Amino acid sequence: MPASRATAEGDRRSDASPLTAPRYLFASDAESLGKEAAAGLAECRQRLEEILGRGRPRTIENLLVPYDRLLSGLSELQGQSRFLFDVHPNAAVRETADKWYQEAERFATDLALNRPLYDAFVDLDVSQEDPETKYAVRKILRDFRLAGVDRDAATRERIKGLRDEITATGQDFDRTIREDERSIQVDGAADLAGLPADFVKAHPPGPDGRITITTKYPDIIPVFRYARDPEVRRRLQWEHLNRGHPANLATLSKLMATRHELARVLGHESFADYIVQDKMIGSAKGIVDFLAKVRAASEERAKEDSEILIARKRKDVPNATSLQAWDTNFYSELVRAENFDFDAKLLRPYFAFGKVLEGLFEITRELFGVRYERVSGVPVWHPSVDVYDVVDGDRRIGRFYLDLHPRKDKYTHAAASILVRGIAGISLPQAALMCNFPDPEEGPALMEYLEVETLFHEFGHLLHAMFMGHGRWIKNTDDGIEWDFIEAPSQMLEEWIRDPETLRRFAHHHETGEPVPAEFVAKVKRADSVSRALDVQRQLVLGTLSFE
Incomplete structure (x- = not known):
């Protein structure tokens, strides 16, 4: 057993299940991570061969149990490699993790499209099993069918290629955003007017007298809510929302096109229609109908919310008739403070x-x-x-x-x-x-x-x-x-x-x-109701964009 699989320190004798050190999480460097990931994926492939090599009759012990262990090992590689891609401070480890995450995803796609494996589960008799086992097998069969396992060989091969492309493109999209660290500089403390004292103290001027504000959450949330200078809010929001731009425009277009093609190959009108087949909403039409109901229920209140914020903005900008994207949070906080006597900075x-x-x-x-x-x-x-x-x-x-x-x-x-x-x-x-x-x-x-x-x-x-x-x-x-x-x-x-x-x-x-x-x-x-309907409308926009 590799050292990485040794039982973690401090195990309790009364543990119902063993606690093992995450196999891939603590690799000392990119090379050791690659070797361990290669070994882990090879073990998954070997388990699949062993499952397929067993004859009939198919039983819980010779099919479901080893398949479950295969999924467990594969999910560990998928989850930990993706996690390392997101958090590890070493660039080489992140890139190696990305490589093996994609390899694991490719194998997962192969698994989902493996017709002999699917046929084995079709043959599995669970009529005398407990409800937990029946439910698990029912979901396994459902997921096989949703993946397209019942299509012909040529179609399954096309599905595999599209899924591999979706995984790689999604990783590129996320990497571009993560690595695009942005900031703005302001001339001095006067530009931080309205911000909490602890924020101002934590952002002293640099040698040139200017102050740097980043697009990280501890910076953007206070600035969007409290900075009195609209230009500071505008500039920071621009940088925050444009992380990954322009590179991700092409990446996103590619991702959307590939998802759409996958959905069509699988017999659906759109990716949205495909992806909700195992959800309560059931179909793209269900999404449209639901969003329409929420929109109708919140529209009038959202208009009222907007009018309240615009009226407050006119105290600063006479004749203002609209809100900019960088205004909503700021004026919502002012309305909370002035109309509800609640100043969030005091919390x-x-x-x-x-x-x-x-x-x-x-x-x-x-x-x-x-x-x-x-x-x-x-x-x-x-x-x-x-x-x-x-x-x-x-x-x-x-x-x-x-x-x-x-x-x-x-x-x-x-x-x-x-x-x-x-x-x-x-x-x-x-x-x-x-x-x-x-x-x-x-x-x-x-x-x-x-x-x-x-x-x-x-x-x-x-x-x-x-x-x-x-x-x-x-x-x-x-x-x-x-x-x-x-x-x-x-x-x-x-x-x-x-x-x-x-x-x-x-x-x-x-x-x-x-x-x-x-x-x-x-x-x-009491102040929590301020701009609540505007928040709902924002979620509707995001939901509609995701759906379309």
């Missing part, structure tokens, strides 16, 4: 990153009856990463990694990633958060209310992976979750910060230690 001192994280841990410990134990002495891909075990009673039920602060060449948004799929008796779930919150190493790391909400949201995804990763089959764990449910745990958890008593448990002033005043929290809820 920032109560949201020091470390205290927020402690509060999140405390609240979820109480909600779910688990505890988090800090793990030391295990390898990580960057010194800022923290590792925790999730423990229920005397049993460890999973492990997670927190990579929560911005750095060069790192994924620029916020997401939860599955690193090891949890399967009962085989492996405990392991997952990671990659986010871009203020860094305590650079100051008090005060957060916006929106960032606190995002942290709770992403942690909801993380806990979902920890709690559901104990089923018998991978298709019934986080790898096979019904997509329409994917946001439910995260949306649920973020709601807790809207509860006044919950918020006051961890929102303490970073200097005085005093809890946030109750009246502040009450104002948060």
Whole structure:
């Protein structure tokens, strides 16, 4: 057994399943990552050959069990290589991870289009099996058919080529955005008027007297909300929204064309129609109808929201008749402050990153009856990463990694990633958060209310992976979750910060230690309705663009 597969330090005798070190995550360099990935993919291919070489009758033990283990090994390569592509500080490791992610995806496509494998599952009799097993096999057969396994050989080959192209193009698109780190410079502190004092302090002038503001989240969120100078907001938003431009125009066009061709080859009018075949909405028409209903329900209120913001803008810009893209957040905050007596800047001192994280841990410990134990002495891909075990009673039920602060060449948004799929008796779930919150190493790391909400949201995804990763089959764990449910745990958890008593448990002033005043929290809820319909309209635009 390779050293990378050795049982991780600190294993508890009472663990229901073993905790193994993620196979690819801690490769010392690009070469060792490549060797381990090649070995892992070779093992997957060997498992497939063994499955296909077994004769009839097909049984759970000679088909479903080895196939499930094959999927587990493949998902580990897919998940960890993609994660390294997003977060590893070494460029060579990122590029090697990209190569092997694409190789793993190619094999996954081969697997999904393997007709003999599909036929074996068709022959599998599950009539006497438990509901969990029946459900897993039903999803396996569904996914085979959605992939196009029942098409002729020439069509399957074309599908394979298109899927490989989609994977490669998507990786190019994401890489271009991640590596396009942008900033603007302003002449001095006067250009930061309106911004919180901690933000101004964290952005001192350089040797030339100018101040640099980046397109990272800890910079853009306060600037878009509070900077009084519209030109500063405009310039920063331009750079933020144009990351990857112009290179990604051609990449996106190629991606859209390839997706459309794939959908047509599979017998659908559009990629949107194809991609929702296993979703509740069911069809592209369902999407159109749903978006139309939401648009009709929110349109009048959105107009009212817009008129309120324009009226406030006229106090600064007489005769203003419209809002620019860089106006909406700024004037929404002014309306909250002036009409609802809620100044979001006053909350920032109560949201020091470390205290927020402690509060999140405390609240979820109480909600779910688990505890988090800090793990030391295990390898990580960057010194800022923290590792925790999730423990229920005397049993460890999973492990997670927190990579929560911005750095060069790192994924620029916020997401939860599955690193090891949890399967009962085989492996405990392991997952990671990659986010871009203020860094305590650079100051008090005060957060916006929106960032606190995002942290709770992403942690909801993380806990979902920890709690559901104990089923018998991978298709019934986080790898096979019904997509329409994917946001439910995260949306649920973020709601807790809207509860006044919950918020006051961890929102303490970073200097005085005093809890946030109750009246502040009450104002948060009252002011939350400002521009709500405009936010819905924005989501409609994004949804329509995605659909089309």
